[in-house]
Amino acid sequence: MRFKCVWLFVIMLLLAGCQPSYWVLEKDRIGEGSPDLExxxxxxxxxxxxxxxxxxxxxxxxxxxxxxxGRREKDKKLEVSGVKFSPKETIVTVKRKPAPTANEKNPYILIGLDKIEGEFIVQDESGDRFEETDDQQ
Known part of the structure; x- marks a missing residue:
């Protein structure tokens, strides 16, 4: 019986490791991602x-x-509420929170994704979508 429980636990860990994931990159580590990010x-x-x-x-x-x-919300900061992965779409949901100190002219967040599948959507918790920018630095 104990052997079966151990195998079940190992299988659960393997299945959990197969799921795509996300992470938030701290801004002081931005140089680790790519020169283009900075x-x-x-x-x-x-x-x-x-x-x-x-x-x-x-x-x-x-x-x-x-x-x-954008500057109209420079007193806010962003946090990830959740990321949903499916073959049809990848949805990143963010929420705005008050920033304790407004130290950025244009607040931003760096969200890392293992992969993007299907349609890509970035939205806030109300369902309002962010548009992909065409601004080239």
Whole structure:
């Protein structure tokens, strides 16, 4: 009986490891992702009206999504509420929270994804979608 429980536990761990995942990259580690990320983050601070998201390919084909709020919401910060992966779509949901100190002209978040499948959507908790920016730094 104990042997079966151990195998069941191992199988559950393996299945959990097969699921795509996400992470939030701390801004002080931005240089670890790709040189383009740091350039884009600086661009956002100089172009405060840019609101939306931009996708970057980082190491091993993984993706980094930079979501920005624009200067009208410089007193806010973003957090990830959840990420839903399916063959048809990848949905990233973010929520706005008050920022204890407004130290950015254009608040942004760096969200790493193992992969993107199907339609890609970035939305807030109300379902309002962010548009992909066409701003090139």
């Amino acid at each position: 350039i884009y983050a600086n661009y956002l601070q100089m172009h405060e009206d840019v609101k939306g998201y931009q996708i970057f390919t980082i190491s091993e084909g993984k993706k980094m999504v930079v979501v920005s709020l």
